Amino acid sequence: MVATAVPVPGSKSITNRALFLAAAAQGRTVLRRPLVADDTEACAEALNRLGYAVSTADPDRWEIVGRPVGPAPKAEVHTRDGATGARFLPGLAAAGYGVYRFDASEQMRRRPIAPLLDALRQLGARIDGDRIPYTLYADGLTGGELTLDAGVSSQYLTALLLAGPLTREGLTIKVTRLVSAPYIEITLRLMRTFGATVERAGDIFRVEPGGYISPGTLDIEPDASTASYFLAAAALTGRTVTVPGLGADSPQGDLGFATVLADMGADVSIQADAVTVTGPERLAGITVDMHHMSDTMPTLAAIAPYATGPVRIENIHNTRVKECDRLEACAVNLRTLGVPVTTGDDWIEISPAQPIGGRVETMRDHRIAMAFSVLGLRAPGVELDDPECVIKTCPDFHGLLSGLVESWERAQ
Numbered sequence: 001m002v003a004t005a006v007p008v009p010g011s012k013s014i015t016n017r018a019l020f021l022a023a024a025a026q027g028r029t030v031l032r033r034p035l036v037a038d039d040t041e042a043c044a045e046a047l048n049r050l051g052y053a054v055s056t057a058d059p060d061r062w063e064i065v066g067r068p069v070g071p072a073p074k075a076e077v078h079t080r081d082g083a084t085g086a087r088f089l090p091g092l093a094a095a096g097y098g099v100y101r102f103d104a105s106e107q108m109r110r111r112p113i114a115p116l117l118d119a120l121r122q123l124g125a126r127i128d129g130d131r132i133p134y135t136l137y138a139d140g141l142t143g144g145e146l147t148l149d150a151g152v153s154s155q156y157l158t159a160l161l162l163a164g165p166l167t168r169e170g171l172t173i174k175v176t177r178l179v180s181a182p183y184i185e186i187t188l189r190l191m192r193t194f195g196a197t198v199e200r201a202g203d204i205f206r207v208e209p210g211g212y213i214s215p216g217t218l219d220i221e222p223d224a225s226t227a228s229y230f231l232a233a234a235a236l237t238g239r240t241v242t243v244p245g246l247g248a249d250s251p252q253g254d255l256g257f258a259t260v261l262a263d264m265g266a267d268v269s270i271q272a273d274a275v276t277v278t279g280p281e282r283l284a285g286i287t288v289d290m291h292h293m294s295d296t297m298p299t300l301a302a303i304a305p306y307a308t309g310p311v312r313i314e315n316i317h318n319t320r321v322k323e324c325d326r327l328e329a330c331a332v333n334l335r336t337l338g339v340p341v342t343t344g345d346d347w348i349e350i351s352p353a354q355p356i357g358g359r360v361e362t363m364r365d366h367r368i369a370m371a372f373s374v375l376g377l378r379a380p381g382v383e384l385d386d387p388e389c390v391i392k393t394c395p396d397f398h399g400l401l402s403g404l405v406e407s408w409e410r411a412q
């Protein structure tokens, strides 16, 4: 079977971490093939509002001139829809000196951030609120010890780890709960690439002070969450797709979605520098815990009706506080398309069905839009109320998906 390669854009998670680290590092950093999308552009713009120097003129190489954290007397920062910008950047600002007003879109304002703001207060920051928008009065971060509940978002832990080397005394964090755990591995790897000393012993993390040093150039690998839609398209249609640049040593937990497809009967190969999926005649049903890869939950939910048996996705309560309540959004939209669905507080079960056409309410959630576009490959008449909301992480998603289908049709 001809394998069609899809040029999946760079990882949002890696790009936004690299932006933070490069801004705080000594030296100049070049990010090669960063994700160019609303989420990362908002993060870059916010860094420039905070007084850093991020050049995004060349879409294939973003340049950041780092500076030691210092005085930036005043700044108003608006990070739009991206949670990594909204949650990572206050730690960087708090390590500096000035008054910073943080705001974000209505969608992001609804999402929780209080545990992170509480932790930053314990480290020495003065913050006048528990939700976005708020004002941060920064006077450097002492550091020290704290206990953190990252059961709703691992981004709280990442934000504190990233700020750790910028504190005066370093940081010791005891984590009581952790969701989306693989993202912490991405954080630790990148911090070490920028010269930080950070160690993990079970649920205890220790970060030494001392700042960051630029590694010079950093290649950004493709986004495994975005790759899930194209892997699912192959699994759903019995075709073959390859995603180059995403391989077995990737720290991205959402590459685990390929393994879920294999468990459902797809032929999956994860090599050193590419992942390839060929769909079976029909996918088998599955029960799967997606606690640590929940961004791909909508992708699985969207192809689930075509399985030979029920698909039950468990341990996904935190999908209710993403860009929308994704658990509910998947259930409502699948029912609109004629698919029987039952749900609980932290699970969804989808029965085999032949979805009919209908209008999908994306709730301005890029992952709902992309996931149900894949379902639309098999269900004519599915239309999205807001197809352009994919700009958050994959502005050319619809072009990439239609290009994939056209290449399959040409190969017939």
Ligand SMILES: O=C(O)C1=C[C@@H](OP(=O)(O)O)[C@@H](O)[C@H](O)C1
Pocket (backbone or CB within 6 Å): 012, 013, 014, 084, 152, 153, 154, 155, 158, 179, 180, 183, 295, 318
């Ligand atoms: O750290 C990161 O880059 C991310 C962590 C995850 O969020 P949670 O830890 O809130 O689940 C994930 O949903 C998000 O897309 C990116």
Ligand SMILES: C=C(OP(=O)(O)O)C(=O)O
Pocket (backbone or CB within 6 Å): 081, 082, 083, 084, 295, 322, 323, 367, 393
């Ligand atoms: C939830 C997501 O991102 P964030 O939390 O960074 O907004 C996502 O990309 O699915």
